[in-house]
Amino acid sequence: MPVSTEYVARETASNLWRNRLMTIAAVLTVAVSLSLVGAALLLKQGAARAEAEWQRGTQVMVWMTAKATPNEVSAVGRQLSVLSYVDQPCVFRGHAYDFQEAKKLVGVVYTESGVTPAETPTSWRCTPVHPADSTSVIKKFEGQAGVLSVTAPLSQIRTEQRVINVLQWVFLLVALVLLVSAAVLILNTIRMAIFARRREVSVMKLVGATNWFIRLPFMSEGMVQGLLGSGVAAGVVYALHVVLDRIGSSTSGSVLAQMRMTGWEVFVTDVVVVVIGVLIGTGGSAIAISRFLDV
Amino acid sequence: MIRFQNVTKTYKNGTVALRDASLEIEKGEFVFLVGASGSGKTTLIRLLLREELPDSGRIWEAGRDIVHLPKWRVPYLRRNIGCVFQDFRLLPTKTVFENVAFALEVIGRPKHVATNQVPQVLELVGLTKKRDNLPHELSGGEQQRVAVARAFVNRPLILLADEPTGNLDPATSQGIMQLLDRINRTGTTVVVATHDEVLVNWMRRRVVELDHGAVVRDQARGVYGIESSPAATAVAAAVAAVTTPGPPSGRVPAVAGGRHRARGQEHG
Numbered sequence: 001m002p003v004s005t006e007y008v009a010r011e012t013a014s015n016l017w018r019n020r021l022m023t024i025a026a027v028l029t030v031a032v033s034l035s036l037v038g039a040a041l042l043l044k045q046g047a048a049r050a051e052a053e054w055q056r057g058t059q060v061m062v063w064m065t066a067k068a069t070p071n072e073v074s075a076v077g078r079q080l081s082v083l084s085y086v087d088q089p090c091v092f093r094g095h096a097y098d099f100q101e102a103k104k105l106v107g108v109v110y111t112e113s114g115v116t117p118a119e120t121p122t123s124w125r126c127t128p129v130h131p132a133d134s135t136s137v138i139k140k141f142e143g144q145a146g147v148l149s150v151t152a153p154l155s156q157i158r159t160e161q162r163v164i165n166v167l168q169w170v171f172l173l174v175a176l177v178l179l180v181s182a183a184v185l186i187l188n189t190i191r192m193a194i195f196a197r198r199r200e201v202s203v204m205k206l207v208g209a210t211n212w213f214i215r216l217p218f219m220s221e222g223m224v225q226g227l228l229g230s231g232v233a234a235g236v237v238y239a240l241h242v243v244l245d246r247i248g249s250s251t252s253g254s255v256l257a258q259m260r261m262t263g264w265e266v267f268v269t270d271v272v273v274v275v276i277g278v279l280i281g282t283g284g285s286a287i288a289i290s291r292f293l294d295v
Numbered sequence: 296m297i298r299f300q301n302v303t304k305t306y307k308n309g310t311v312a313l314r315d316a317s318l319e320i321e322k323g324e325f326v327f328l329v330g331a332s333g334s335g336k337t338t339l340i341r342l343l344l345r346e347e348l349p350d351s352g353r354i355w356e357a358g359r360d361i362v363h364l365p366k367w368r369v370p371y372l373r374r375n376i377g378c379v380f381q382d383f384r385l386l387p388t389k390t391v392f393e394n395v396a397f398a399l400e401v402i403g404r405p406k407h408v409a410t411n412q413v414p415q416v417l418e419l420v421g422l423t424k425k426r427d428n429l430p431h432e433l434s435g436g437e438q439q440r441v442a443v444a445r446a447f448v449n450r451p452l453i454l455l456a457d458e459p460t461g462n463l464d465p466a467t468s469q470g471i472m473q474l475l476d477r478i479n480r481t482g483t484t485v486v487v488a489t490h491d492e493v494l495v496n497w498m499r500r501r502v503v504e505l506d507h508g509a510v511v512r513d514q515a516r517g518v519y520g521i522e523s524s525p526a527a528t529a530v531a532a533a534v535a536a537v538t539t540p541g542p543p544s545g546r547v548p549a550v551a552g553g554r555h556r557a558r559g560q561e562h563g
Binding site for chain 2: 004007014018199200202203204205206207208209210211213
């Protein structure tokens with residue numbers, strides 16, 4: 001027998017209003033729990049964003065010997081220009097540029113050693129799409145004619161990646177633990193609300209109501225509570241983003257500045273929070289009511 | 296209409312509620328189930344509602360074997376059975392009209408059916424003027440009348456009543472019995488589990504006595520016990536003097552101590 005939507009809507013509205021204290025308790029439980037879950041998810045994404053920021057600009061350099069012929073230099077350039085895993089185009093730096101750079105990095109020792117610009121190696125500089133692709137560039141060009149060496153800040157990349165990975169796992173784990181505790185807390189609140197109305201359920205069973213007829217208004221109530229609670233949580237997550245973003249924008253170079261996220265990322269987190277809230281509210285009610293239906 | 300065949304029911308704690316009980320109730324009958332507390336009356340009602348399943352034996356209701364009825368069919372079985380309990384079991388937040396209409400809504404009847412049928416059945420139970428009252432605004436007797444109206448609005452084949460007068464005063468109890476009698480006259484089979492000796496003796500309907508889960512007596516136009524208490528006999532005699540044979544229609548004359556409860560386990 002189909003259950004009329006009018007019946008479900010009417011029962012949902014009147015039950016929510018009639019048990020408003022329980023409704024408020026359930027909404028607040030969902031709101032607080034999912035705010036924490038949302039915040040953890042936000043920080044996890046922030047960490048991922050920071051990783052991307054830190055690794056942006058990581059360069060792999062193909063050093064040509066000072067005596068490399070123009071043909072050898074252009075051959076390397078041609079091969080680099082067709083690689084899909086490096087951002088195009090790669091930049092060529094000549095003797096003079098590299099000499100000045102070395103002077104800047106190493107200091108007077110470099111010039112005092114008697115090295116002339118003509119003896120300074122030239123270089124091709126590329127930005128890999130993913131920092132890890134530096135290894136492929138190194139493998140491809142090392143030992144090639146005219147190539148002195150291929151370098152990339154590999155150990156630095158690996159350390160950064162490790163730190164960020166750990167940080168992301170920690171935030172994900174915190175989010176999961178919070179999610180489980182939120183689910184238990186919400187389920188318990190809904191269960192208490194239904195327990196208070198078990199008599200009503202028994203009357204409905206008595207007059208021949210099917211399980212779905214009884215279950216649907218309760219699920220609908222849970223869904224509304226989940227929606228309201230997660231709506232509040234989504235607001236809290238957005239507010240947290242705004243606060244972190246403001247601090248980040250005023251402190252360039254800081255971790256928070258590198259964690260700054262786009263509006264889209266925050267929107268996705270909010271959607272995830274709302275979906276979780278609705279699922280927990282609806283599913284929680286369905287689970288909580290089931291034990292009272294077995295009569 | 297109802298058939299119990301060698302039904303035994305033992306609860307998890309070891310209590311034997313029904314012991315090889317066999318019973319047959321025809322369509323349109325009015326039957327009292329009597330017996331001491333724990334004799335198995337309520338278990339019998341619960342089995343008829345499929346709230347419990349027997350350990351052995353078979354039960355037929357309206358020609359259907361309800362022991363082997365799939366779980367999902369149980370609500371549909373209950374739509375053919377009206378139920379009245381000692382504690383009324385009304386929905387406290389719904390008005391009299393809504394409580395009665397709810398039984399129709401639950402089975403998917405359109406609104407206009409409730410609009411037509413609920414006033415009729417409220418008239419039958421004498422609560423037309425209280426249709427917009429909430430249960431807590433009614434007396435016990437009125438609440439039980441709402442419960443009877445709810446049980447009957449769907450025109451069930453069977454109406455079960457478990458201690459329907461247990462919370463009511465004698466005069467009100469009599470009114471409820473008269474109501475059940477009127478419902479019985481429409482062809483509905485009525486089964487009443489009760490301790491009310493006076494009412495049973497007054498009604499003079501079929502009496503099935505249970506003792507420790509066994510059917511020990513099945514008497515047409517019977518009385519509560521083979522040896523009813525003197526007061527109950529006096530009341531029954533007084534009632535017989537003022538009422539015509541057949542279904543009661545008058546009031547039970549006021550007699551001191553005129554309502555007597557279970558007489559223990561005289562037939563143990």
